[in-house]
Amino acid sequence: MNAARSLIPDHLLAQAMPLDPGRHHVLHAAAAQAAHVEWLYWVIFWILFLVFILMIAAFVRAGAKARVEADRPLPILEKDEKADRQAGWGVGAALGITVITLFVILVVSVITGKRVEGLTSKNPVTIQITGHQWWWEVTYPNSEADQTVTTANEIHVPVGTPVVVLTNSNDVIHSFWAPNITGKRDLLPGYSSAFWFEIDKAGVYHGQCAEFCGLQHAHMGFSVIAQSVTDFQAWQQQQLKGAAEPSTSEAIRGREVFLTHACLMCHTIRGTDAGSRVGPDLTHVASRNMIAAETLPNTAGALAGWIVDPQRIKPGTQMSPNPLAPDDLQAVVAYLQSLH
Amino acid sequence: MRRVLQFVILLGAMMAVASCSREDRILRQPPSANDTLNTIQISGLNPGANLIPTPPSSNMYQESAYAVAEGQKLFEEYNCVGCHAHGGGGIGPPLMDRNWIYGSEPGNIFATIMQGRPNGMPSFRNRIPEYQAWELAAYVRSMAGLLPKGVSPNRPDQMNVKPSESSTPEQTPTGITGVPEQPK
Numbered sequence: 001m002n003a004a005r006s007l008i009p010d011h012l013l014a015q016a017m018p019l020d021p022g023r024h025h026v027l028h029a030a031a032a033q034a035a036h037v038e039w040l041y042w043v044i045f046w047i048l049f050l051v052f053i054l055m056i057a058a059f060v061r062a063g064a065k066a067r068v069e070a071d072r073p074l075p076i077l078e079k080d081e082k083a084d085r086q087a088g089w090g091v092g093a094a095l096g097i098t099v100i101t102l103f104v105i106l107v108v109s110v111i112t113g114k115r116v117e118g119l120t121s122k123n124p125v126t127i128q129i130t131g132h133q134w135w136w137e138v139t140y141p142n143s144e145a146d147q148t149v150t151t152a153n154e155i156h157v158p159v160g161t162p163v164v165v166l167t168n169s170n171d172v173i174h175s176f177w178a179p180n181i182t183g184k185r186d187l188l189p190g191y192s193s194a195f196w197f198e199i200d201k202a203g204v205y206h207g208q209c210a211e212f213c214g215l216q217h218a219h220m221g222f223s224v225i226a227q228s229v230t231d232f233q234a235w236q237q238q239q240l241k242g243a244a245e246p247s248t249s250e251a252i253r254g255r256e257v258f259l260t261h262a263c264l265m266c267h268t269i270r271g272t273d274a275g276s277r278v279g280p281d282l283t284h285v286a287s288r289n290m291i292a293a294e295t296l297p298n299t300a301g302a303l304a305g306w307i308v309d310p311q312r313i314k315p316g317t318q319m320s321p322n323p324l325a326p327d328d329l330q331a332v333v334a335y336l337q338s339l340h
Numbered sequence: 341m342r343r344v345l346q347f348v349i350l351l352g353a354m355m356a357v358a359s360c361s362r363e364d365r366i367l368r369q370p371p372s373a374n375d376t377l378n379t380i381q382i383s384g385l386n387p388g389a390n391l392i393p394t395p396p397s398s399n400m401y402q403e404s405a406y407a408v409a410e411g412q413k414l415f416e417e418y419n420c421v422g423c424h425a426h427g428g429g430g431i432g433p434p435l436m437d438r439n440w441i442y443g444s445e446p447g448n449i450f451a452t453i454m455q456g457r458p459n460g461m462p463s464f465r466n467r468i469p470e471y472q473a474w475e476l477a478a479y480v481r482s483m484a485g486l487l488p489k490g491v492s493p494n495r496p497d498q499m500n501v502k503p504s505e506s507s508t509p510e511q512t513p514t515g516i517t518g519v520p521e522q523p524k
Contacts, residue, residue: 215367265418265467278417315367320469 024206026179030226031199033116033182040112044105051101116182117195124162124196127155131167131174131187131209133318134216135280135293140236141166149239150268152280153222153293157199158232164196172214178207178224186211199226206294215316221294238340242271243283246338254335257328262320269339279319286339292317303333365406366471401471401478402446405491411479412493414472423460426499427483432460436483444486449477 029035130137140149157163167176169187177184182197199205209220227235246252258264259273266279274282285291288298292314296302305312308329310319324332401407415421423432433441442452453473456463464473482492 260466262467262469276417276419311368320472321368322469 023204024179024208028180030180030201030203030205031182031197033197034180036112036115037183040108043108047101047105124164125158126164126166127157128166128168129155129176129187131169131171131176131213133171133214134209134220134314136176136220136222137170137280147240149236150281151239151284151288153290154288155222155224156232156235157224157226158229159199159202159226161229162196162198164194166192166194168192173211174209174213174220175211176207176222177210178205178222180205181207181224184210199224202226202228216293216314219293219295219314221290223290223294238287239284241284243269243339245271246335248334248338250331251335251338253328254331254333254338257324257332258335261324261328262322263332266319282336282339284339286337300333300337303336304329307332365404366400401474402481402487403491404478405493407475408478408482408487408491409493410472411475411477411482412496414468414476415479416496418464418468418476420476426496435480436485438484444481444484446474446477446481449480450474453477 026034026041027038029038126141128137128139128141130139136153136155138151138153138155142148165176165185167185167187168191169189171189173189174187175184176187181199182195185193185195203226205224205226207222207224209217211217213220246255255272258269264272264274264276266276268275268277268281268283270281270283286298290296291298291302292306292310295314296306306319307322308324309321310317311321401411423430424435427436428434433439440448442448442457450470450473452461453468453476454463454465454470468476478487479493481487485492
């Protein structure tokens, strides 16, 4: 695969696909699954490139041979048994080569599919990903309820460990697509399916919903944060804790505002009365890099803007506008920022 | 004869055009102001006329299938089903019959949601924005058959006597042997 790719200089690739190659790129595999897909891409690319060259060559040759001079009348074709037979063989051979080529492409596709699907490890990390309009619910299920981690939009995974992803959707069809990691997977409502991947390069990879799912489909991003096993376990232990107790008076007031306004109708903060599962779990919201499904950075200003008028940032989003008094808004933002 | 035919065709076309009003979907809902504060009643006794909140122009929620479907979704998400079931009632009164303890107008239902009622109905004022309360009121009315059939949503999936066609047995990844263990 890499030998095939190295024939094209990197800067040309970057021009063809201007997204940040390290974070969101089909041709920069960070996991074995994406490497298989990339291999398939290059095999088909070079086969079709060869076909293209041959087609152009045949076209040019035919054009050069059958040149007709303007003032001369078209020749009257006479029946020529020999030429007919030759042409018949030519068409037959081209047909045969086409069928063989398509068959080769079919075989490599099936081989790639098998490679991407197969998993032999008995000890994977299991993640349940549920699509919502327009965010991703991420749960690390465990038979012990209090050992289950729930977060949103940021998927932490250990490097070098198989990860099994169980999928489902809450409303419409979404599609999980992190091109550096594996191919697209549809999340279907009422239909639980599964796939797996194993990342071998630590880093933050970007993903995007790849099946049109409504107004804010384009603002339904997520990130996969691949980290060392120890970092992952530390993160998991941190996420298992209840919400941090607010320490400043402003944050304490913020919790009060959170629990007496619309916030608690949809969000969970474990350790408080807020326990609804409609919106993302906010127990450790300050530990995330982005909010609103990779739409805004997780800063005080962005949080405040999002709380007051999410419909301006993502029109049609399920979160309702919250016309809070300025003091209350500052307090809520301070409280949310204390939830590490 | 021909004139009559022309007239009939023209009339038919006019009627068809009139039925083609495009539904508006409101993307930026008006933020809840404090307008309803004055209309929230503490008791049945109040000076002057008996005020019930006036609903926004009726086609905004009552005649929008989208708004009623949103109401259906909220009915579940905000756990109205916890007491009212899917309209059949339980801890709270049933909503799909003809008996209305506090009135069947959208404004009555809005007030019931926002103010709460004795014997258990909590107040959702400050908890949910007004437009959602109007959506819920529209859905509640649809359960009792007070809305046109065209905007009323179907019964929720949970109430179907057989599982929906899209529900299938759970899939497991191919090649996995045994039950996945949790990382230590």
